[in-house]
Every structure is written in C-alpha cells, then in structure tokens.
Amino acid sequence: MSKIQRGVSLYSFQEEMFLGQMSVEDCVAYAASIGAKGIEILPEQNMPTFPDISDAEVERWKEMMERHGTHFTCYDMFLDTKLRKGELLSDEEQVASIERDLRLCHRFGIKNMRILIFVRPDILEKCVPLAEELDIHMGVEVHAPWHLEHAWxxxxxxxxxxxxxxxxGILPDMGIFMKHYPPAFRARFERQGARPEITQFIVDQHEQKIMCEYTIYEVAVKMGGNKAEIAMAETLRHAPYANPKRLKDYAPYFRHIQAKFYEMNEDCTDPSLAYEDVIPELVKCGWEGTLSSEYEGNRWIQDVMEVDSREQVRRQHVMFDRLIAKAEAELENA
Known part of the structure; x- marks a missing residue:
C-alpha cells in the first residue's frame, strides 16, 4: 500500500479568496470534504499580521485544522531580496529572514518548508543548523524552467x-513534467489575436520537444508573428518535460510535491502534465509524502468564464486516487 498522501495548497483557491468568495476556513473545509487532508499554507498571503503572528493566532489555526480533521503539510516561505528602494539584502539579512520563517514554521508544528528556487545554496547552508535543530526539511522548489537535473x-x-x-533538499513542482501544451493557454492566446495556424505550429513544436528558442525565432522572425503569437511561443521557455523515470534517483531529497495543474478535463484527466507517468514512478520507488494540489488555471480563463477552483481541485484528486490505485495494483501483480 502506497504511503502517498493527498493535500491542497491554499494557493489553489487564490481566485475565490481574492474575490471574497471563500475564506481560509472555507478552503480548509472543502479540502477536507474531498479527502485532501494535508494543508499547505502561505503565511504571507493567508495571515494578515505576518510576520508578527501571535500565539493566539497559531492556536486558532491549529484548532481549525483539528476541527476539520486536517493537518499542516508545508509552509511556503518567500524571500524579498530587495528592500528600501532596490537595496539588496545582505547575506546575513537573508539568513535572518529564512531563520524567522523556520521558527514560525516550527511554531505551527510543520515539518516541511518550501524554499523559493532563487535562494542561493550557500545561504541555505547557513540555515541548516537551525533546520536540524527544529527538525524542518528545507525543500528548494524545482520550478520550470529549472528541472531535476539542472545545475542550480x-x-x-x-x-x-x-x-x-x-x-x-528539493521540492518538485509538477510543472516540470509538461508533456503536452495546455489547451487553456492556447485558447487564451487565440482570444488575444493569435492565429490558429500559428498556435498549431507552436503546439506541434512543443509536442516534438523542439528547443524553445528555435520556435520563438520561427514565430517572431520567419512567420511574422503578432504580439499574442510571440507571447505564446515564449511560454515554451517555461514548458519543460523532465524525465519521470529519474524521480527515483531524487526521491530521497524530497518529502513534498507541489502538484501544479492548469486544467482538468471532465473525465478527471490532465491534458498537459504527465501525472500518468509520474505517479507510477513515485509508487514504485516507495516515496512517502504529500501530493499537494496547486491550481494555477484561473488566470487563463478568468476573461471568459467564472473560475471554479473547487471543481478543478476535486477532479485532480479523483485522478490521484485512480492513478495511485492503478499503480499499486500493477506493482502488486508485477
């Protein structure tokens, strides 16, 4: 039996929270209702008084988790490297900021902290002693266009x-496994004036995994692409397809996954990201951790329809259940 758990990042409900249609507790309650018991929080977004969080506020969050039968899985930290009219933070100030987050993470009883990808390894090295003392895993987010084997x-x-x-260690973002170009992206660019024959060319180039810079050049120079067409081609810079089979080599370095997605079909399949390849690899290598939904499709459809983050997240968890069960059965019968 796989020990993969299901959860949700509160970032998934950004549209409804921004519009005042859902409160933080509404998000937690909904996650619990679909069996996604692990909650990933973004204190800078979810807590108005951040970074000055009182003990009473910490207890209020813990009580909310208990009330809904949920638990914390990950704390998403942010690091502002520029303050005071563009002045860069010193190394010492960066370390102090991360250590502040580690201590707050510990107060919530959270064992995983997402580190933004641009934080330098030597800065993190200085934070390791406190992370070890507090028993918190610092996972650098492996976010497109970076990938598991990128030098950084x-x-x-x-x-x-x-x-x-x-x-x-690391914390993979599933955006690095973009097997097919997202239909929602293409539709948005076509609404902005991209011609179907150009968008089809871009989709075909991505399907063949042609180097993105070649495609951008073809669209911008040889095909005389308009603004929307060039912008669509440029999204290929952030549309890598990493090899899912390499996950087993890096599994010892991560405990949490940001399960990014842009859209789910009505049949609860993802048209773009290779979950059907990724989840079997996680099951086979015995990975223990949380698949944490991170819905980012709102920005691609909000110009033409009402965003329903809840339904999108629900469909993803139906997919998770199906793919995990299938992978378990195949492993058992192998």
Whole structure:
C-alpha cells in the first residue's frame, strides 16, 4: 500500500479568496470534504499580521485544522531580496529572514518548508543548523524552467550531501513534467489575436520537444508573428518535460510535491502534465509524502468564464486516487 498522501495548497483557491468568495476556513473545509487532508499554507498571503503572528493566532489555526480533521503539510516561505528602494539584502539579512520563517514554521508544528528556487545554496547552508535543530526539511522548489537535473538544483543537492543532512533538499513542482501544451493557454492566446495556424505550429513544436528558442525565432522572425503569437511561443521557455523515470534517483531529497495543474478535463484527466507517468514512478520507488494540489488555471480563463477552483481541485484528486490505485495494483501483480 502506497504511503502517498493527498493535500491542497491554499494557493489553489487564490481566485475565490481574492474575490471574497471563500475564506481560509472555507478552503480548509472543502479540502477536507474531498479527502485532501494535508494543508499547505502561505503565511504571507493567508495571515494578515505576518510576520508578527501571535500565539493566539497559531492556536486558532491549529484548532481549525483539528476541527476539520486536517493537518499542516508545508509552509511556503518567500524571500524579498530587495528592500528600501532596490537595496539588496545582505547575506546575513537573508539568513535572518529564512531563520524567522523556520521558527514560525516550527511554531505551527510543520515539518516541511518550501524554499523559493532563487535562494542561493550557500545561504541555505547557513540555515541548516537551525533546520536540524527544529527538525524542518528545507525543500528548494524545482520550478520550470529549472528541472531535476539542472545545475542550480544539483548545487543544493551537493550541499546536502556534503553536510550529510536530511534537512535540506528539493521540492518538485509538477510543472516540470509538461508533456503536452495546455489547451487553456492556447485558447487564451487565440482570444488575444493569435492565429490558429500559428498556435498549431507552436503546439506541434512543443509536442516534438523542439528547443524553445528555435520556435520563438520561427514565430517572431520567419512567420511574422503578432504580439499574442510571440507571447505564446515564449511560454515554451517555461514548458519543460523532465524525465519521470529519474524521480527515483531524487526521491530521497524530497518529502513534498507541489502538484501544479492548469486544467482538468471532465473525465478527471490532465491534458498537459504527465501525472500518468509520474505517479507510477513515485509508487514504485516507495516515496512517502504529500501530493499537494496547486491550481494555477484561473488566470487563463478568468476573461471568459467564472473560475471554479473547487471543481478543478476535486477532479485532480479523483485522478490521484485512480492513478495511485492503478499503480499499486500493477506493482502488486508485477
């Protein structure tokens, strides 16, 4: 039996929360109702008084988790490297900011902290002693256009290996497994004036995994692409397809996954991201952690229809259940 758990990042409900249609507790309650018991929080977005969080506020959150039968899975930190009219934070100030987040993460009893990808490995190295003391895993988000074997990511893994620490590693974002170009992206660009024959060319190029810069050049220079067409071609820079089979090699370095998605079909399949390839690999290697929904499709459809993040998240969890059960059965019968 797989030990993969299901959860939701509160970021998934950004549209409804921004419009005042859902409160934080509404989001937690909905996640619980579909069996997604793990809650990933973004304190800077979800807590108005951040970073000054009182003990009473911490207890209110913990009571809310208990009330809905949910639990915290991950704390998403942010690091503003520029303050005071563009002045850069010193290394010491960056370390202090991350250590502040580690301490707040610990107060909530959370064991995983998402680190933004641009945080330097040497900065994180200085934070490892406190992470070890508080027993918190710092996972650098592997976000497109980076990928599991990108040199920048390997630098963080090298630091973790050198320190022999289990408290520094990575945190994959499933956007790195874009097998097919998202239909929602294409439709939005066509509404903005991209011609169907050009958008089809871009989709075909992505399907063949042609280097994105070649496609951008073809569209912008050789095909005389308009603004929408060039913008669509440029999204290919953030549309990598990493090899799911390499997940087993990196599984020891991550405990949490941001299960990004842009749209779910009515039959609860993802038209773009390769979950049908990723989840079997996670099951086969015995990975233990949480698949945490991260819906980001709202921005691609909000110009033509009302966003329903709840239904999109629900469909993704139906898919998770189906794919995990199938992978378990195949492993058992192998």
């Amino acid at each position: 990511i390997l630098r963080t893994i090298d630091v973790a290996d050198r320190l022999k620490t289990k408290h520094l």
